[in-house]
Amino acid sequence: MPVRxxxxxxxxxxxxxxxxxxxxxxxxLLVEATLEAVKSVDKGIDLKRDVEAVFVGYFTPELYEHxxxxxxxxASWLGLTPKxxxxxxxxxxxxxxALFAGITAIASGVCDLVLVGGVEKMTNLDTFGVTExxxxxxxxxxxxxxxxxxxxxxxxxxxxxxxxxxxxWEQLQKVPIKNHYNGSLNPKAHFQQTIAQLAEKxxxxxxxxxxxxxxxxxxxxxxxxxxxxxxxxxxxxISDGAAVAFLASSEVAKKFTDTPLRLLGxxxxxxxxxxxxxxxxxSLRATRSAAEMAYKMAGIEPKxxxxxxxxxxxxxxxxLAVEDLGLIGKGEAPKAYAEGLxxxxxxxxxxxxxxxxxxxxxxxxxGVGMLNEIWHQLRGTAGKRQVKKKAExxxxxxxxxxxxxxxxxxxxx
Amino acid sequence: MPVRxxxxxxxxxxxxxxxxxxxxxxxxLLVEATLEAVKSVDKGIDLKRDVEAVFVGYFTPELYEHxxxxxxxxASWLGLTPKxxxxxxxxxxxxxxALFAGITAIASGVCDLVLVGGVEKMTNLDTFGVTExxxxxxxxxxxxxxxxxxxxxxxxxxxxxxxxxxxxWEQLQKVPIKNHYNGSLNPKAHFQQTIAQLAEKxxxxxxxxxxxxxxxxxxxxxxxxxxxxxxxxxxxxISDGAAVAFLASSEVAKKFTDTPLRLLGxxxxxxxxxxxxxxxxxSLRATRSAAEMAYKMAGIEPKxxxxxxxxxxxxxxxxLAVEDLGLIGKGEAPKAYAEGLxxxxxxxxxxxxxxxxxxxxxxxxxGVGMLNEIWHQLRGTAGKRQVKKKAExxxxxxxxxxxxxxxxxxxxx
Numbered sequence: 001m002p003v004r005x006x007x008x009x010x011x012x013x014x015x016x017x018x019x020x021x022x023x024x025x026x027x028x029l030l031v032e033a034t035l036e037a038v039k040s041v042d043k044g045i046d047l048k049r050d051v052e053a054v055f056v057g058y059f060t061p062e063l064y065e066h067x068x069x070x071x072x073x074x075a076s077w078l079g080l081t082p083k084x085x086x087x088x089x090x091x092x093x094x095x096x097x098a099l100f101a102g103i104t105a106i107a108s109g110v111c112d113l114v115l116v117g118g119v120e121k122m123t124n125l126d127t128f129g130v131t132e133x134x135x136x137x138x139x140x141x142x143x144x145x146x147x148x149x150x151x152x153x154x155x156x157x158x159x160x161x162x163x164x165x166x167x168x169w170e171q172l173q174k175v176p177i178k179n180h181y182n183g184s185l186n187p188k189a190h191f192q193q194t195i196a197q198l199a200e201k202x203x204x205x206x207x208x209x210x211x212x213x214x215x216x217x218x219x220x221x222x223x224x225x226x227x228x229x230x231x232x233x234x235x236x237x238i239s240d241g242a243a244v245a246f247l248a249s250s251e252v253a254k255k256f257t258d259t260p261l262r263l264l265g266x267x268x269x270x271x272x273x274x275x276x277x278x279x280x281x282x283s284l285r286a287t288r289s290a291a292e293m294a295y296k297m298a299g300i301e302p303k304x305x306x307x308x309x310x311x312x313x314x315x316x317x318x319x320l321a322v323e324d325l326g327l328i329g330k331g332e333a334p335k336a337y338a339e340g341l342x343x344x345x346x347x348x349x350x351x352x353x354x355x356x357x358x359x360x361x362x363x364x365x366x367g368v369g370m371l372n373e374i375w376h377q378l379r380g381t382a383g384k385r386q387v388k389k390k391a392e393x394x395x396x397x398x399x400x401x402x403x404x405x406x407x408x409x410x411x412x413x
Numbered sequence: 414m415p416v417r418x419x420x421x422x423x424x425x426x427x428x429x430x431x432x433x434x435x436x437x438x439x440x441x442l443l444v445e446a447t448l449e450a451v452k453s454v455d456k457g458i459d460l461k462r463d464v465e466a467v468f469v470g471y472f473t474p475e476l477y478e479h480x481x482x483x484x485x486x487x488a489s490w491l492g493l494t495p496k497x498x499x500x501x502x503x504x505x506x507x508x509x510x511a512l513f514a515g516i517t518a519i520a521s522g523v524c525d526l527v528l529v530g531g532v533e534k535m536t537n538l539d540t541f542g543v544t545e546x547x548x549x550x551x552x553x554x555x556x557x558x559x560x561x562x563x564x565x566x567x568x569x570x571x572x573x574x575x576x577x578x579x580x581x582w583e584q585l586q587k588v589p590i591k592n593h594y595n596g597s598l599n600p601k602a603h604f605q606q607t608i609a610q611l612a613e614k615x616x617x618x619x620x621x622x623x624x625x626x627x628x629x630x631x632x633x634x635x636x637x638x639x640x641x642x643x644x645x646x647x648x649x650x651i652s653d654g655a656a657v658a659f660l661a662s663s664e665v666a667k668k669f670t671d672t673p674l675r676l677l678g679x680x681x682x683x684x685x686x687x688x689x690x691x692x693x694x695x696s697l698r699a700t701r702s703a704a705e706m707a708y709k710m711a712g713i714e715p716k717x718x719x720x721x722x723x724x725x726x727x728x729x730x731x732x733l734a735v736e737d738l739g740l741i742g743k744g745e746a747p748k749a750y751a752e753g754l755x756x757x758x759x760x761x762x763x764x765x766x767x768x769x770x771x772x773x774x775x776x777x778x779x780g781v782g783m784l785n786e787i788w789h790q791l792r793g794t795a796g797k798r799q800v801k802k803k804a805e806x807x808x809x810x811x812x813x814x815x816x817x818x819x820x821x822x823x824x825x826x
Contacts, residue, residue, distance in 0.1 A: 001522055001523075002521050002522050002523055003416040003417060003520075003521055003522040004416060004521070025554070053681070054683075059481065060475060060481060061549075062473060062475045062476060062549050063475060065553060066549065066553045066557065066558070067549055067552075067553040067557075068472065068473060068502060068504060068549035068550055069502075069503060069504045069549065069550045069551075069686055069813060069814050069817055069818070070502070071502070071503050071510075071683065071813075071818060072503065072683035072684060072685075072686055072699070072813070072814075072817035072818045073552070073686045073817070075683045076683065076684070076685045076686065076690070076817075080683070081683055081684055081685060081698070082682045082683050082684055082698050082699055082701075082702035083682075083683060083702075084513070084680075084681030084682060084683065084703075084706075085503070085681075085683040085818065086501055086502065086503040086510035086513070086681070086818065087501070087502040087503065087510075088499055088500070088501055088502075088514075089481060089482075089483070089484070089499065089500040089501075089502060090482060090484050090485065090498070090499040090500065091481060091482045097484075097499035097500075100497070100499070101501075101514050101517070103521070103523075104514070104517035104518045104520075104521040104523055105517045105521075106521075107416075107517075107521035107522065107523065108415050108416060108417070108516070108517040108518075108519075108520035108521035108522075109414055109415050109416040109520065109521075110414075110415055110516075110517055110520065110679065136474075136475050136479065136480055136481035136482065137481055137482045138482075139480075139486070140478060140479045140480040141438070144479065145479070266523065267497075268466070268497030268498075268499070269495045269496075269497060270467075270484065270485035270488045270489065270493070270494055270495050270496060270497065270498040271485060271489070271494055271495055272485075272489045272494060273482055273485055273486045273489065277489070285494070285495050286485070286495055288495075289495035289496075290497075293497075400482060400484075400485065401482050401485075404482055404485035404486070404489075405482070405484060405485045405498065405499065
């Protein structure tokens with residue numbers, strides 16, 4: 001158990017986008033996100049005076065920007081030299097590792113106020129280049145070297161789930177339909193159109209009138225197969241973006257806001273990197289282990305969670321997540337999604353910001369990007385996508401690669 | 414100040430080498446180092462039962478091994494799945510960031526026993542490839558993109574120092590002469606020959622009998638210029654290797670050893686990545702800031718340090734380090750080195766293991782590699798290179814890139 005309490009006193013992020021940030025560097029995106037986070041601090045914050053250390057997640061800057069050593073680079077562009085600064089990496093959960101490092105820095109008493117964040121500037125490479133960069137999160141000895149890609153790996157997970165639980169691809173489409181709808185309510189989202197809107201627009205070009213969203217997803221050539229059974233709308237986009245948050249100790253937090261988020265629980269977990277070495281494919285052990293650690297620390301059960309941000313890099317990942325987190329029973333996602341349980345107005349709203357699917361997935365920024373959404377949901381500032389019931393407990397779940405790492409954070413008001 | 418005390422209860426490392434590890438992967442080197450660390454724990458340790466989390470530094474695995482996501486990869490190869498695991502990066506100080514993360518994890522109460530480590534498998538690439546990989550620690554916008562390399566950047570620092578203090582390259586040669594001598598006493602060192610031995614061997618091939626070590630360094634074509642004024646023996650080698658250590662809380666440490674090292678102070682600092690943005694070139698601000706933080710926490714002064722491991726990726730770096738750490742007065746390194754103050758039998762022994770220059774510099778492993786030496790020096794198990802006076806306080810100093818980051822750790826018995 002942490003010796004000292006940890007609070008979130010501010011959060012900010014750039015829009016996540018595939019086009020908007022062309023020509024910018026990762027460091028500039030971090031500055032943009034930080035400037036927004038500064039504005040979010042109720043009683044004001046002076047970066048130079050108040051921030052004691054910087055922890056930044058960035059998965060593969062070497063490939064996107066021919067640049068590493070991101071910690072001091074971020075610190076200097078934020079005017080924070082000579083403060084401590086380093087980068088963390090666990091693939092797509094890299095900024096969750098930064099969050100963990102920031103939490104322990106505060107809880108340990110080594111720091112009283114730190115900046116945690118993440119960034120990824122992916123559009124510098126074309127789709128093939130990005131696929132190659134992402135593949136470094138899989139095992140070189142048995143996966144990427146022989147041609148496995150992430151859509152392929154998650155397609156295997158989907159197949160295993162379908163086979164075990166008799167679920168279908170059609171049932172799974174409730175995930176992108178929900179997440180695109182949520183994204184349409186989020187001005188920071190990469191995609192802000194519902195699938196119904198897209199069906200109409202794409203249908204018009206094709207000269208086809210689609211009956212409904214599923215009809216479009218199933219029959220439009222636009223929704224091409226990427227890795228069977230996963231199609232285009234089963235995959236998150238390639239995005240640029242950055243997200244940051246300020247963490248502080250109990251004493252210090254009070255100086256900056258009267259309504260911080262309180263960290264209730266933190267958990268991390270790991271698994272074999274290669275799928276072939278896993279015990280099973282219809283559940284991620286890293287998630288289960290991280291969740292167990294976080295729930296135990298928080299002293300709560302899954303049913304106590306009011307709103308959750310989970311890792312949906314591919315549609316099947318969202319189903320695995322909600323089940324492994326215990327938000328929905330094992331094998332029950334198809335039914336729960338059919339009933340709308342995870343919709344914004346459902347019993348347990350999931351990915352209210354559009355998720356990785358519609359909000360976008362600038363890999364290194366995703367974890368702290370999720371924290372941004374929980375920050376707004378718990379403080380009641382999520383605008384059109386604000387959950388209806390008063391949210392007291394919010395959960396973040398971020399996965400690295402095909403599930404070799406996972407992080408779970410639980411926040412309260 | 415950390416709320417809970419942190420102890421080192423074991424340490425291990427592979428030999429650092431340019432040849433020995435051909436054909437091995439980074440993960441295998443981490444396993445090798447860990448197995449040695451397990452043996453070093455006085456009362457025994459069971460990895461699976463006792464280790465709660467893994468923090469690993471590795472600078473550029475993407476380029477050396479087409480592999481990232483090193484945290485869970487290391488955890489699984491060590492049989493530690495599903496424990497929390499992530500990678501840290503601040504260039505050549507990457508495993509010092511892992512050490513920082515491990516320290517705060519313990520001090521915060523989130524963990525009671527963790528493994529920290531680092532690795533770099535550099536010889537997978539040729540010298541040009543390694544130079545390219547290392548260049549990612551400099552600023553892409555103003556340094557690496559226009560052709561700056563690390564020998565070149567440190568050559569600028571050497572020129573600035575020579576000009577400011579009227580020092581000479583000849584005076585600087587005390588650094589490699591000392592460090593190769595120390596390396597000759599270290600069975601784990603990349604180079605285990607004194608420069609006198611090399612002068613004789615190389616001289617025999619050249620048909621020249623060198624008067625002394627300086628005569629050889631100055632006149633042998635073998636000691637070619639790399640980046641003026643730095644020559645071959647002013648540069649550390651390209652090495653493979655891994656190093657790990659176990660950290661534990663006060664209560665838990667007792668179960669494993671009666672003679673742990675106690676962490677007295679920790680400090681980290683940062684600076685502009687590009688040299689052109691620095692305030693000065695004859696001192697590293699990141700080091701000064703990290704040292705100030707660490708000394709303050711430890712409640713000691715530089716004169717209290719009995720033995721120090723400092724970052725000598727290039728000879729000039731060792732002079733900057735000992736001065737910025739306050740072990741030697743500013744501009745006084747030439748005199749101090751002429752007098753042998755930093756020799757193993759001197760007043761303040763520096764780099765008793767051979768330093769990066771002779772022990773080797775597998776980038777990500779270096780910080781925890783330094784901890785391995787302090788572990789032995791403070792416990793009196795450093796063999797032929799054991800410092801003469803009873804060492805009570807040991808200091809580690811690790812730099813990232815050309816000084817954009819630095820970490821300082823102080824340990825006592």
